[in-house]
Amino acid sequence: MDLDGTLLDSRASISSLNHYVLQSALDQGVGLIIATGRRFSSALPYAREFRGNVTVVANNGQVLRSSPDGERISETYISEKATFAVLSLGKKKGYSPLLHVDRFEEGIDILIESPITDEKYHNYSGGDIARTQVVSDLPEHSSDRVLVVCYLSLIKEELIQLEKELLSLPESSEYRTVITKIPGVSYCLEVLEKGVSKWTAIQSYLKVSGLDEAGVISFGDELNDREMLFSSGYGFAMKNAVQSLKEGASYITKYSNNEDGIAMTLLELSVLSFR
Numbered sequence: 001m002d003l004d005g006t007l008l009d010s011r012a013s014i015s016s017l018n019h020y021v022l023q024s025a026l027d028q029g030v031g032l033i034i035a036t037g038r039r040f041s042s043a044l045p046y047a048r049e050f051r052g053n054v055t056v057v058a059n060n061g062q063v064l065r066s067s068p069d070g071e072r073i074s075e076t077y078i079s080e081k082a083t084f085a086v087l088s089l090g091k092k093k094g095y096s097p098l099l100h101v102d103r104f105e106e107g108i109d110i111l112i113e114s115p116i117t118d119e120k121y122h123n124y125s126g127g128d129i130a131r132t133q134v135v136s137d138l139p140e141h142s143s144d145r146v147l148v149v150c151y152l153s154l155i156k157e158e159l160i161q162l163e164k165e166l167l168s169l170p171e172s173s174e175y176r177t178v179i180t181k182i183p184g185v186s187y188c189l190e191v192l193e194k195g196v197s198k199w200t201a202i203q204s205y206l207k208v209s210g211l212d213e214a215g216v217i218s219f220g221d222e223l224n225d226r227e228m229l230f231s232s233g234y235g236f237a238m239k240n241a242v243q244s245l246k247e248g249a250s251y252i253t254k255y256s257n258n259e260d261g262i263a264m265t266l267l268e269l270s271v272l273s274f275r
Contacts, residue, residue: 002228098152101145108132112138212233220245236252
């Protein structure tokens with residue numbers, strides 16, 4: 001399940017009912033995967049709200065780790081060549097990119113060229129400067145285990161235009177893009193390794209665990225959940241999901257993320273047994 005707009009309510013919290021039902025699922029041997037566009041360190045506290053082992057797909061599939069120990073299961077990085085091209089074009093167009101890197105054990109997740117508290121980042125980190133590092137020139141760090149290149153804007157159309165230009169670069173054969181809206185922040189254009197998504201990371205988990213794709217029930221609300229929802233045995237777009245996702249989804253929840261949508265759906269499906 002996705003986090004923002006799906007598992008989390010509008011206060012960025014896991015409701016009591018969602019927690020109870022999902023904890024019951026864990027206790028009964030059902031695997032729980034949090035699949036998010038967030039970095040691992042941002043998703044980990046939510047995973048640790050549950051007793052037992054929870055798998056976390058972070059950075060839209062670029063990293064797969066376990067909770068509570070944080071052990072890495074798999075990772076995929078954007079090539080140095082592609083990263084350099086994406087950063088160079090974005091900076092040329094006047095954007096201030098954020099570079100997500102896989103340096104969790106070192107306490108570093110994001111590289112930037114000015115403090116994360118700068119207004120141009122639209123409160124991206126909630127004012128938290130921990131796990132960010134200011135560098136003089138981002139393109140010089142193109143080989144630094146790059147997971148995602150991120151661009152922010154309050155105007156979606158600006159990012160759509162930037163996306164078109166990024167996809168016209170010769171290096172675009174190596175990456176894909178996705179535009180989402182971060183609640184309370186801004187629109188976000190992310191550049192990721194081509195062929196990598198939340199679903200490909202989930203497939204890695206299934207392979208290691210010896211499980212079948214048909215047994216996966218997934219929940220999401222944004223376009224970065226598309227592959228996950230469309231490939232799962234049961235893929236549910238949330239009631240509050242963006243329209244384009246709901247139009248292609250096989251199932252839509254009757255309830256939103258503020259109405260315990262995940263818990264209510266699992267209960268209605270009789271996935272769990274209660275005595």
